[in-house]
Amino acid sequence: MLLYNDENPIKIVVADDHEVVRVGITKLLSFSKLIQIVDEVTNGLELINSCKKFNPDIAFVDILMPKMSGIEAIPIAKKASPNTAFIMLTAFEDFQHIEKALLAGADGYLTKGVSAKILQEAVFNVMKGDRVFSKSILKLIRDRKMTYDETNDLNVSITKREQEILQLIAVGNTNQEISEKLNLSIRTVETHRHNLIKKFELKNAAQLVRFAIINSENIE
Incomplete structure (x- = not known):
């Protein structure tokens, strides 16, 4: 803090x-x-x-x-x-x-x-x-959320690292900030974001941000 x-x-x-x-x-x-x-x-x-x-x-x-x-x-x-x-x-x-x-x-x-x-x-x-x-x-x-909620939910299996990245996206972290906090390369963070978009069948980065915000309380 x-x-x-x-x-x-x-x-x-x-x-x-x-x-x-x-x-x-x-x-x-x-x-x-x-x-x-x-x-x-x-x-x-x-x-x-x-x-x-x-x-x-x-x-x-x-x-x-x-x-x-x-x-x-x-x-x-x-x-x-x-x-x-x-x-x-x-x-x-x-x-x-x-x-x-x-x-x-x-x-x-x-x-x-x-x-x-x-x-x-x-x-x-x-x-x-x-x-x-x-x-x-x-x-x-x-x-x-209702525009894609029927096909996208947190029942999809994601890794612990993907959970961490989703949580950081939800509170507004950029790729650079995520890479520094998790000690990962920016390329690795970008790969994880791409994988999350595919897993949740989202269309783009903006939908991933929205999805992370909406579901932030359910990401464990």
Whole structure:
């Protein structure tokens, strides 16, 4: 668990092209001395540069921004700042955007209608390594499970190593992070992910992420 205190606060970047939204988020998150807003940016390119400069713990990111969208920026920003957790904070509640965000590497997906309490709790939950979702988003993800649930379930036999990888996928780890935590090569991790996609008869990496999140409580 990461340690943070008044002298070592959680560093946050807020990325949204609407000033009112940025100011509102900053105000809501400034309730604690454990949190420090280190930068506010208005587009995806600025987000990437901010991550390079500040190496924040968390970035709250809107999807629709000028020059480069939040979804386009996240994979690049992750390379610049591998330890940063990226939480989408957006008005979009359709599954297409959710899936694209998760595939891009987002560690959470919140709607702009969430309460101050949920937003504040999300900060500390992500710092513990959890993924965070608005209730409406989590329901949508779980409802979509029905599109392939009849043919895919945890009755499929998987190895202990595959279980470990599935658990790490569920909490948002990238291939690089999984390889470091399990002391495996990235190629080996990619092979395990490919095998999991085949075993559960999924179509792509995005479905594997969704499947891992939905079934995280059942993976032992």
